[in-house]
Amino acid sequence: MNIICLVKPVPDVENFSYDYEHHVLLRDRGYQIINPDDETAVSAAFDLKQQFPGSTVETLTMAPPGARPYLEDLIRRGVDRAVHISDPLFAGSDTYATSGVLAKFLMDQTYDIILSGTQTLDGGTAHIPAQVAELLGIQHISDVSRIDRIALEEQTATVNVESEDSLYTFEIDLPAVLGMAYSARNRLPYIPYDAINEEVGGKMKTVTNTDLGLERSRVGLTGSMTQVLRVEVHTYARKEILRVGTDDESIDQVYQFLEKRGFLQP
Amino acid sequence: MKRVLIYIDQDAIEESLDLLEAAEQMYGADSYTAYGLSVGSACSRAEGIVDHLLVIDAEKMSSYDVQNITACIDELHGSYRFNAVLFPATLFGRMIAPRAAVRLRAGLVAEVTEVHHRGNDILLVRPAFSGRMLAGIITKGDGPVMMTVRNNTFTRRKRVRKDTEIHVVHPSCSSPPGVRLIEHRRKEAVQDIRESDVLVAGGGGVMRHIEQLEDLARELNGMTAASRRVVDSGRAPRHIQVGQSGKTVSPKLYIAIGISGSIQHAVGLKNAECIISVNSDPYAPICALADIVVIGDGMEFIQGLLKKIREHRTASSENGFPEAKEYRGNLPGNGGR
Numbered sequence: 001m002n003i004i005c006l007v008k009p010v011p012d013v014e015n016f017s018y019d020y021e022h023h024v025l026l027r028d029r030g031y032q033i034i035n036p037d038d039e040t041a042v043s044a045a046f047d048l049k050q051q052f053p054g055s056t057v058e059t060l061t062m063a064p065p066g067a068r069p070y071l072e073d074l075i076r077r078g079v080d081r082a083v084h085i086s087d088p089l090f091a092g093s094d095t096y097a098t099s100g101v102l103a104k105f106l107m108d109q110t111y112d113i114i115l116s117g118t119q120t121l122d123g124g125t126a127h128i129p130a131q132v133a134e135l136l137g138i139q140h141i142s143d144v145s146r147i148d149r150i151a152l153e154e155q156t157a158t159v160n161v162e163s164e165d166s167l168y169t170f171e172i173d174l175p176a177v178l179g180m181a182y183s184a185r186n187r188l189p190y191i192p193y194d195a196i197n198e199e200v201g202g203k204m205k206t207v208t209n210t211d212l213g214l215e216r217s218r219v220g221l222t223g224s225m226t227q228v229l230r231v232e233v234h235t236y237a238r239k240e241i242l243r244v245g246t247d248d249e250s251i252d253q254v255y256q257f258l259e260k261r262g263f264l265q266p
Numbered sequence: 267m268k269r270v271l272i273y274i275d276q277d278a279i280e281e282s283l284d285l286l287e288a289a290e291q292m293y294g295a296d297s298y299t300a301y302g303l304s305v306g307s308a309c310s311r312a313e314g315i316v317d318h319l320l321v322i323d324a325e326k327m328s329s330y331d332v333q334n335i336t337a338c339i340d341e342l343h344g345s346y347r348f349n350a351v352l353f354p355a356t357l358f359g360r361m362i363a364p365r366a367a368v369r370l371r372a373g374l375v376a377e378v379t380e381v382h383h384r385g386n387d388i389l390l391v392r393p394a395f396s397g398r399m400l401a402g403i404i405t406k407g408d409g410p411v412m413m414t415v416r417n418n419t420f421t422r423r424k425r426v427r428k429d430t431e432i433h434v435v436h437p438s439c440s441s442p443p444g445v446r447l448i449e450h451r452r453k454e455a456v457q458d459i460r461e462s463d464v465l466v467a468g469g470g471g472v473m474r475h476i477e478q479l480e481d482l483a484r485e486l487n488g489m490t491a492a493s494r495r496v497v498d499s500g501r502a503p504r505h506i507q508v509g510q511s512g513k514t515v516s517p518k519l520y521i522a523i524g525i526s527g528s529i530q531h532a533v534g535l536k537n538a539e540c541i542i543s544v545n546s547d548p549y550a551p552i553c554a555l556a557d558i559v560v561i562g563d564g565m566e567f568i569q570g571l572l573k574k575i576r577e578h579r580t581a582s583s584e585n586g587f588p589e590a591k592e593y594r595g596n597l598p599g600n601g602g603r
């Protein structure tokens with residue numbers, strides 16, 4: 001079985017610096033991580049590879065050159081091949097343009113299943129997997145909590161999907177894009193000690209628009225259907241604020257406030 | 267007249283109809299015609315609310331069949347030429363909207379929180395880049411303006427009852443469904459934080475003591491809630507998460523303990539009446555949202571306040587209601603309490 005995982009490195013929200021004085025993101029200081037949902041997808045791919053010996057697990061990423069070390073690490077963790085789509089022409093692509101690029105590459109590949117995350121930590125739009133599926137003319141489902149069963153002969157997968165208030169089981173025709181929901185249980189294995197410096201260049205493939213041949217008008221800012229006009233730091237409306245501490249007198253002020261507003265039970 | 271299509275998710279009908287408020291903010295109350303698209307049943311709750319109800323027969327299509335629904339939206343757009351297409355950000359709304367955007371070659375903005383105007387453009391606002399920012403986005407091209415909207419972001423105002431025309435849609439495009447429902451179970455109904463008047467919410471700063479928030483919540487007759495930091499760490503269940511990827515709450519009192527107040531958390535608090543923030547960092551963003559800022563350790567605060575509440579209770583049960591009397595005197599405007 002051929003499994004392709006869509007993977008994106010994203011800024012690590014938790015370890016991320018912001019200069020409140022000058023209102024700029026300190027991007028270079030922010031670490032990148034593999035988007036958590038995508039990590040779950042790759043881990044699910046490894047599980048499938050165990051179930052179906054002889055399978056290959058490939059990752060596909062569209063990202064600036066700086067993403068390369070993260071993709072090399074994925075290979076050290078067991079990915080068979082990592083494809084890195086990178087071209088200055090693609091800079092500024094929104095989800096629409098990005099999906100177009102990813103789908104253009106995928107059109108010429110063979111795969112039984114495409115695994116992705118449900119959404120990214122930075123964009124968080126959940127657009128890409130659905131749009132890639134639409135462009136490839138295949139099925140897609142998101143928020144997959146478990147791949148229950150793959151029936152290769154019938155070309156179907158049975159998956160569990162979880163929403164806020166419901167649990168579903170669906171049968172879906174393959175090939176399909178399955179968007180995995182983050183699960184803390186599905187993490188990637190650590191890099192084995194002797195593989196830390198392993199040379200993995202042979203399993204990396206870099207793809208540019210020379211290979212894909214997309215028209216310039218279809219990619220980057222010009223190929224995008226949305227445009228960010230302004231980005232502003234979120235500021236909250238000012239209001240009268242009572243500032244206190246945790247000493248007895250302060251706590252008493254809070255108590256009186258609660259009492260006055262009727263929050264304390266008689 | 268502008269034409270706005272609203273996708274009505276059968277599992278979230280009211281939430282879907284709330285999107286009319288977003289349409290109204292885009293075009294003004296009397297300048298657009300509202301079309302509702304309902305898959306599977308006539309959706310009587312939309313009658314009187316939208317101008318036109320487009321219904322795809324359940325025999326022809328299930329509401330899980332995103333590929334065919336997308337093709338059908340494309341076909342409808344071919345005849346109606348919508349100016350805007352809106353989806354609730356539900357499980358299936360979030361799957362259909364991006365596919366439809368590809369079909370209609372339209373710009374799609376996810377999880378819009380505000381609608382503004384800029385010249386002739388409609389400026390859609392959403393939280394961006396790990397929530398430190400708000401992005402104002404316009405859509406380009408000839409396609410309709412498309413967006414998804416989380417529940418409780420907009421609330422439909424009551425208006426005059428409309429004479430809804432119902433149209434049964436006969437899609438010509440339908441192919442056998444590629445996704446089939448095998449089983450559907452509702453999760454066990456748990457108490458919903460959206461229904462509680464008082465929420466005691468814990469964040470990264472008190473992550474290790476999250477159960478102790480229960481005590482305070484109980485004293486205040488409320489429930490506990492949490493930030494995503496705590497939920498992701500596995501110390502609190504997902505259904506009590508407040509924020510962009512959790513719930514939008516509207517309590518009378520929200521006590522945020524050890525929560526920094528990232529915008530993703532804060533969007534869930536839009537409708538909170540009164541916020542008390544307890545944080546060791548006086549510059550945490552949440553402090554700007556709060557009515558009372560307690561600067562200090564969250565656990566110290568909880569223990570101090572619990573002690574105070576219990577002391578007062580013992581005192582008042584021992585000798586009448588001296589406390590109540592005392593406070594009533596110096597609290598103007600609170601006569602009846």
Ligand SMILES: Cc1cc2nc3c(=O)[nH]c(=O)nc-3n(C[C@H](O)[C@H](O)[C@H](O)COP(=O)(O)OP(=O)(O)OC[C@H]3O[C@@H](n4cnc5c(N)ncnc54)[C@H](O)[C@@H]3O)c2cc1C
Pocket residue numbers: 013014120121122123124396397468469470471472492493494495496507508509510511512513523524525526527528529530531544545546547550562563564565
């Ligand atoms: C797409 C997307 C969606 C998201 N959705 C949500 C969402 O729905 N809900 C949500 O909450 N987050 C969401 N987030 C995450 C959000 O960006 C923040 O990472 C998260 O809210 C941080 O949680 P926190 O404030 O509890 O933790 P932290 O950021 O770790 O903050 C901890 C706070 O506690 C204070 N503190 C530390 N020690 C103490 C102490 N002893 N006593 C008192 N205070 C103390 C610190 O000063 C700090 O302010 C989302 C992020 C993204 C990218």
Ligand SMILES: Nc1ncnc2c1ncn2[C@@H]1O[C@H](COP(=O)(O)O)[C@@H](O)[C@H]1O
Pocket residue numbers: 005006007008035037038060061062063095098102115116117118119120123124125126127128129
């Ligand atoms: N640039 C990218 N390269 C490869 N995969 C991506 C990229 N962007 C998004 N994805 C995939 O699409 C999923 C949803 O992303 P998003 O639509 O940005 O929320 C992610 O979890 C990835 O699996």
